Amino acid sequence: MSNPYQETWSRFSEFLSEKGLRMTDQRKSIVGALFSQDAHFTADDLLKDAQKLDETVSRATLYRSLPLLVESGIIRMVDVGQDNKFYALNSQSENFKAQVICSDCNRIEDIDAPFMEWYGKSVSEKLGLKVKDQRLQVQAECPDFRKSGKCSKES
Amino acid sequence: MSNPYQETWSRFSEFLSEKGLRMTDQRKSIVGALFSQDAHFTADDLLKDAQKLDETVSRATLYRSLPLLVESGIIRMVDVGQDNKFYALNSQSENFKAQVICSDCNRIEDIDAPFMEWYGKSVSEKLGLKVKDQRLQVQAECPDFRKSGKCSKES
DNA sequence: GTGCTTGCAAAGACTTTGCAAACTT
């Protein structure tokens, strides 16, 4: 139960059976592949790794699983206003994260910004809005880029 | 010059000629159509209105113009992590805006959040990052939805 | 005239869906 994979797996199982859905081999592999991902991954990244665990996982199944993983709270969408959609594993820590996106290499880093959360909430609630989710995105040049004109970690 | 269309048009003209590009009828119509847009619009919204002004504006031309409009600073991309990309006219006011997205009807509202800007900047610069752009996105239920379970303005 | 622009249609990238077979419960 302290194993993050176990924990996630049983959480997903539970979610599925509550909705009358089933845990299949393919879904197991997809959950397993979550743990070999970087902090931010694309649908395609996840598919490739899921197929390493079980080559019968098809693209269709992966795309059918993503909404379930999001709805169950296991992952979240991280849209960075670039071309691709990214996803990220929801960590246990409930700290509000700001996403810092390097404008050169598109690398994404999460930084803690707990104060942000408070601020966004208080502004929104003054307007009568009930906040469900919020994110701060910062586009910036990373230190590597500023020094050398190029990101050392460029993909 | 006080006319926002005039102002925008000449700004775009200038931008184009600096880059050795040309002002065409189609580009004029696209700029004209910017002013019949809501605060946030899609490529398709803009195309439809540009075609009302000049039916010869093609989808290809619209898509070829968008990057130019962004690069010239006339519009900006507003990615809300939903399915579509949105664009918005850059207003003269340089106030930092937070985007509040109604999770029911997907309507987007901008609210001023000048303090946010300061905070995001100060956090990022502590990390050695040079901020180029930032945005706060808040997903929330709007007041209509909370009262009636449905957005009055639902599209 | 030079070479940027255009519309068209085809191609791309990514995601969704219909269907019959297979599998979970």
Added chain:
DNA sequence: AAGTTTGCAAAGTCTTTGCAAGCAC
């Protein structure tokens, strides 16, 4: 057995691109 899930392939959606004709400068 009942009903969900699967892979496949086709279809969708949105955006980009090659090309030859047209237009701005």
